[in-house]
Amino acid sequence: MTAMDLETLVGQKLTIGVPGTKVTPEIVRHFKDLRAGGIIFYRINFESPTQLKKMITDLEDALERKILVTADHEGGRVVMFRDGITVFPDNLAFGKTGKIEYARKQGAIEAKELRRLGVDVNLGPCLDVLTDSYSPNIGIRSYGKDWKLVAEMGAARITAMQKGGVSTCPKHFPGKGHAPVDAHLGLPIIQSTWEEMEAVHLKPFLKALEVGVDSVMTSHPYYPNLDPEPNMIATFSRKIVHERLRKNYGYKGVIFSDDLEMGAIKAVSPIDQAGIRATQAGHDILLVCHDMNLQKQVYQALFGAYKSKTLPLRELEESYERIEELINKRKKRFEGGAPKAERQGIALADKICDEAVTFFRNPVKRSVKEWKRRKLLVVFPQFSSLAQKIMIEKRVCDEKKYVLSHFKKLGLKPEVKVVGIEPTSEEIMEIQSRVGDFDTTLLFCFDAHLYPSNKQLLDGVQVRSREAIVALLRDSYDESLVHKNASCLTCFGWRACQMDSIFKKLFSR
Template structure:
């Protein structure tokens, strides 16, 4: 073992977050005094690419001056699609379900490489992706299009290639959310979901992608704040805090020897049950290596203090800290060094981040992803026809998303091809809607998860009742078609609000592109 003190080793087990585009004085002191080994960034920390690089450089300088043996692990949730932290000036990349809709795993690999190259150029060395949850529950409020689909083999294949692409670019990767968050109808940011499947069923579906990606060389695995009765008899203990799940299943049965991290311990499934600080103790006892506390400094310090108390009273053995520390250092040795960091900081961000080559490759994938579920005979639309575009209300649906990326530009995309299109946005009253659509025979409407929003469905029904030709662009949930009246003329899935996806949808509507995407989930509705 190393001659480091227990406190120096313990600090490496923490990933913490903070507000702002510069390191607050208190966080600088915390990293230095507590030997913190990992940082998580959110959109609150992100500005221009140059600002991001300045922030990550500042963070590493703090660790270097504190004599840490290896650079910080700086992580981010860059799943792409609806969950992305890095935006301005970077390449917009398709998310998981859009990528899977292309049917070609080579796209997953290439997007992984692009994502990894851009993150690394910004000084970020750890991506909390790919998502390996099998989305076999259409009512899932938090996964949905973050998943590669409903078939475990498909999720495994696309997840594995995404992982390999990120790794090729020098990025630490994370398989999440173990042992599977796909078949839930509760968001673990807001409560503790429960999945009641038998172990046999879990092995056939939920666990299959994790097994395959672990065998393919996974770096880290993130636990889910979900209770699995087949794995853990105590209904108050989610997977994150369960020794049966983390040590018994993940370590011993699946043979994973890499780093295991919690999801954020400030999520309600932990914070409002056992509590963030005691959750950190329970996680370490369960076999977790990395404790992630993303927001409040008092919670971060409190968790550190509680772990120290548990060590002092014998509740946690020092050997557990040593084992976790060794796994984390092995990961750092593989992916980081102060020498490589110096070289990376000299790279020109402008040559890599948001490059023309990356944008062209990403657009090529988007153009293969958009899915036409109904209305082939109605296309192409006539560019000269006077029509109205109705954009959905800008919104986020889960706490995993960022507000600044939840905006629609469907009208702008349609106007690329039909310059005389008029545009309005929801929400509007029924009276205003009737008045607004009166001059038009055709309406193109963008929907964001209308399957769980009766107000959007009511707007579509009103348009049908008024005798309008209705073209639907489902800009998130592919399941919206099942909530809509049969009389809609055209239905397209883009799987996300990203502008390249909307531009592709517009190109398909006006005959500039052929629709070739195939939904990776069952969305079929029998139209009469």
């Protein structure tokens, strides 16, 4: 094997993210230096469907080869593209309906939309199963607590999406719906045994393997009862990845790591060694999603490990063949015409949300005529402040206009107060001083577990309001923080279609 051959084989293992919305000479040089096999797109890479298509085309033309184009497109809060696609609600809203057909229709629609944009692999769906324990990161990304429902919905969506030409990559094997810490921020430790995992958390992944899923993503938690070696997180565990997934379950597709730049990795290993250890565990593709210098470190560490035969060349060649097969599943880069959202997608998303919206306690059943006799304050998060980092729908970016649009046709004139995603002490004090002047305060609570200032605002509104209605957005576990005398409802997420359904539930009688 020549040095050039080895560079190509090693580089194929890397799927990387880059900054910006254009292919610069630096990005081309970076891809050529690393021989990187794939790219992952984020919100920062997207301006429009036309721009995204040009970025992909320019990069492949400059490299004179096909690359693997991937994106996190779970739906709900995990969506990277603002146009050309349907913004579906989070998986937990699907799960609330209990209708498998909705997930199947979603997969078929997503396939059409993503192929028009040139995407090869959707890094989803999330097949983690929730428990009664607080889930700080998965939460609304999961279909729910019933593993059978999670398995069936996941399999239906996977089958439909792959039939439409987009490979899927369900996550996070072997399951982390019960992780007590967000792996982006720190190291989760999950004490479940193999028996417990196989009884619940592994079931949806086994169903995905059964229906022929093209790829699978693993997870970063430490499972001491699955692999007891200290700090042997699942990403590094050959027992979990190679022996269990590849050998015991007979999986022949591509195995992705999760992003090696996450906090869980930093807690146990420098990133160059993380790349080697994740490869030893049995991963075909390593995600290194943001930092170009860290991407270089991983490539150089891998190249050195293969050159010194610390890592086996035979497994590298096998990984290369699996990745090539995944890339070549699609003959054309773009299929299905110009990018556009499927017309039936919006109607389906709205229908799901209307069925999913749920009162946790003290349902409000009030006619528009009765609402007109009440003085109403609506407290709403400033989503536009997040628009440079994550995808925020255009119609939500003018928050006050968005909120008032739901009342105008009903002849209602609430006062609307927009506060920060993390409200300032001044904003909290102002709201607390004013809620007593209104008959009802409707608070759209972004996430009171994650952000202490949200918890402070929530407490203040509940204590001082004559009537408090709390609409939970990012975290339905916030129900535990809502007082018994307050009304509480959710649509299991904060996309426009979900908040629309909350407004309809409250004000359409």
